[in-house]
Amino acid sequence: MKVLVALILLAQLPIHQAVPAAPPPPPLGCDDPEAEAAAALAVNYINDHSHHGYKFALNRIENVRVLPQGPNNQVLFLELDLLETKCHILNPIPLENCTVRSFEEHAVEGDCDVKLQNLDGKLSVVASKCHSHADSAEDVIRVCPDCPLLETLNNTEVLTGVAAALNEHNGKTAGAYLKLLEIGRARIQYHPVHLVFVEFAVAATNCSAEEGKNNVDACQLLPEDESNFGFCTATIATQPTLDAQVDCQLYGHQPGVTYSQPGQDTSAGLLPNVQGFTNHNLRLSHNNPVASESSSSEFPSPAIAAKSVAKRAAVEAAQHDKAVRPVGFAPPPPPCPGRIHYFKI
Template sequence: MKVLVALILLVQLPVHKAVPAAPPPPPLGCDDPESEAAAELAVNYINDHSHHGYKFALNRIENVRVLPQGPNNQILFLELDLLETKCHILSPVPLENCTVRSFEEHAVEGDCDVKLQKLDGKLSVLASKCHSHADSAEDVIRVCPDCPLLENLNNSEVLTGAAAALNEHNSKTADAYLKLLEIGRARIQFHPVRLVFVEFAVAATNCSAEESKANVDACQLLPEDESNFGFCTATIATEPTTDVQVDCKLYGHQPGVSYPHPGQDTSAGLLPNVQGFTNHNLRLSHNNPVASESSSSEFPTSVIAAKSVAKRAVAEAAQHDKVVRPVGFAPPPPPCPGRIHYFKI
């Protein structure tokens, strides 16, 4: 009897069902606001740590991966496609006001892997690895057969043209005598008139252009606390007649902005790593020195290897997806890659 009563009481006890665990959040998409904010921070970081060539702008977020590290702590890995702008790296113009070079100007693309940490809602860059390359000549010619292509920065015509353009400026200005820092890019048009288009960074010296005529060797770059950098664009006609058109603008002193090799002889406007190349490679590999040891700035090989695997998986899934869809069905866009901001090369 006691056993029967116990069973009846047991049946009447409230049943507490297990609450199912909350589903994991959906993967972060490449066009999500959080990804865009992380990419903006990453691009600014890359430009701030680049010392030669031009600023780059975001063209596309290729992939984003989030690794939870604990409460309010995440590690983000971004794969970014960038495009070269017309702003030299020394220019004070904000990136959002810099014009991206058009496809017809022989665009230069940057590929970057960036590691960030989001701790208590605040993003910071831990490390970045980048390289850049010009679009293929075949791609440019296919769209614009008559467009001049990028020329090697150490091409003799380019060097001669840059020197002639700077001499032309210094011979006519009443302001500071300028010295060449580096050639940024150059193109050559072969017909109907042979033209050299060259862009180069310059710096003011402690001499006026008039004073330099007496002893140009005495003209030295201004010290860092007075430095004044600038930029020149020039068009030099060499055939059938010779003509030089040059426009130089100084930026004015920018506290905290320096050129990394002020003591180097830059009379040729070249650095050892650009000879034989058409563009300054965004060969940037930088680890944030303030990154904590627990958030190592190293890129795990598993993440890097996962790139090709993920892209191959997406392609295979698209190829083998034979599911019949109703008329008018529009599948949601994949979370990555993201939208193209300018153009694809």
């Protein structure tokens, strides 16, 4: 009888079954909407904090890592490939309306590591590290043997050409006298005609063009609350005589938009950190002191990341070989790297 009562009592006790742990979320792919949104925010952040050169556009997401930090809190690490556009950083045109430079124009690529936080669904950039470089001359020549290549920004012909182009504009305009801020890029064509192609940023002064011709030293850039920046492109023929064809555009005053002046005399319009270089380096032009000082050490080590990726790939390959696949089965594509938006350098 006692045994029967014990069995009845046991039957009435709640049955606790082990609840299987929830499977980990699938890895975030480089082409997933979440990754694309984070990359877009990162690119805009980089452009907003760059002070020289051109805006960059996303070309490819190379890798994305997500590290949970607690409830509704994640940290994302992105590796991004960017391409230089034709919009100077002072140009108010939105990035989506800026044209990416073609491969034949001797493209410049940017490589960026960006750390973001996703807290309660709100993304914010914590830190970023970037550098940029021009494509190799050999790659350009292989595709386009006659295309002019990028020249160093302090090349004598380039400096002479920019001065001639700016004098040509100031000599013909009825507007404000323009001063050079910086040379953006330059290329030289040697055959069949010797031509210098230059692009440079300018700013309006408090002088008219006529006043500037008579006393250029008296002309000063407009104060910050009246500043008017612009951009010029020019083609200069040096033989048989110097002849400059120039087109300059002023953007009008843009509240909050400033130009970072160098800390030393650069009357030639060259920054101290671009002497001898062909392009403005994102590593030099972009800096976020607060984020970089506090968070630079928190970026995943490239060596560790490479080893973990290689190890994970080996394990996945082994599992793939052991698995029995039905006829016609195609494994899903790898989550990274993502698609190329423009072209690969």
